[in-house]
Amino acid sequence: QSALTQPASVSGSPGQSITISCTGTSSDVGNYNLVSWYQQHPGKAPVLIIYEVTKRPSGISLRFSGSKSGNTASLTISGLQAEDEADYYCCSYAPGNSLYVFGTGTKVTVL
Amino acid sequence: QVQLQESGPGLVKPSETLSLTCTVSGDSISNYYWNWIRQPPGRGLEWIAKIYYSGSTNFNPSLKSRVTISVDTSKNQFSLNLRSVTAADAAVYYCARLTPRYVCGSGSYCGDYFDYWGQGSLVTVSS
Numbered sequence: 001q002s003a004l005t006q007p008a009s010v011s012g013s014p015g016q017s018i019t020i021s022c023t024g025t026s027s028d029v030g031n032y033n034l035v036s037w038y039q040q041h042p043g044k045a046p047v048l049i050i051y052e053v054t055k056r057p058s059g060i061s062l063r064f065s066g067s068k069s070g071n072t073a074s075l076t077i078s079g080l081q082a083e084d085e086a087d088y089y090c091c092s093y094a095p096g097n098s099l100y101v102f103g104t105g106t107k108v109t110v111l
Numbered sequence: 112q113v114q115l116q117e118s119g120p121g122l123v124k125p126s127e128t129l130s131l132t133c134t135v136s137g138d139s140i141s142n143y144y145w146n147w148i149r150q151p152p153g154r155g156l157e158w159i160a161k162i163y164y165s166g167s168t169n170f171n172p173s174l175k176s177r178v179t180i181s182v183d184t185s186k187n188q189f190s191l192n193l194r195s196v197t198a199a200d201a202a203v204y205y206c207a208r209l210t211p212r213y214v215c216g217s218g219s220y221c222g223d224y225f226d227y228w229g230q231g232s233l234v235t236v237s238s
Contacts, residue, residue, distance in 0.1 A: 044230075
């Protein structure tokens, strides 16, 4: 089972919007609407920011939004802020192999 | 507030067994699924295994032959043993709570996300 494919890096200026893609297959991302996204600052544990493709946990900024089309999920960060500079990972269950597979990770840089 | 805390040796010799324990507070371990996830230095996340309080388990096929996971409901803890470690097993090991997949509507599923994580435990493999 391969990791889900994400761009290695995405950058944007403060106030801009950026989108991170997460590409899998019909056996994972395309199978259920159960993709989740995690934000990880250096030296810290990942934090859940999106679950079930589009939902935000309590306390997560409205600037984070998720979507999915076919085998590709996307995370959009609107109104980019310095504090958004972090690594982002998508995750999906792969029922064929009975495991959870993470994306390769995307480093977001705020210019 | 749910909190998870990993504990265990930070240094393991090659070919020996890595053992970690996760202590859960603020929630009963008799709910949800409990997981181990690791992250080699400078690299991405890898799911290792999950366990339910009943003892039901699932493993990453790539690690299944070397992994044991157990739960102690009396202590609200669950543990990981990874046998025959090599340098490739050096990583930060996280424990995490999983809200499992469930039917939430006509033909719809919900869940399958890791909502609480421990701070992580760095394990080095060296003689």
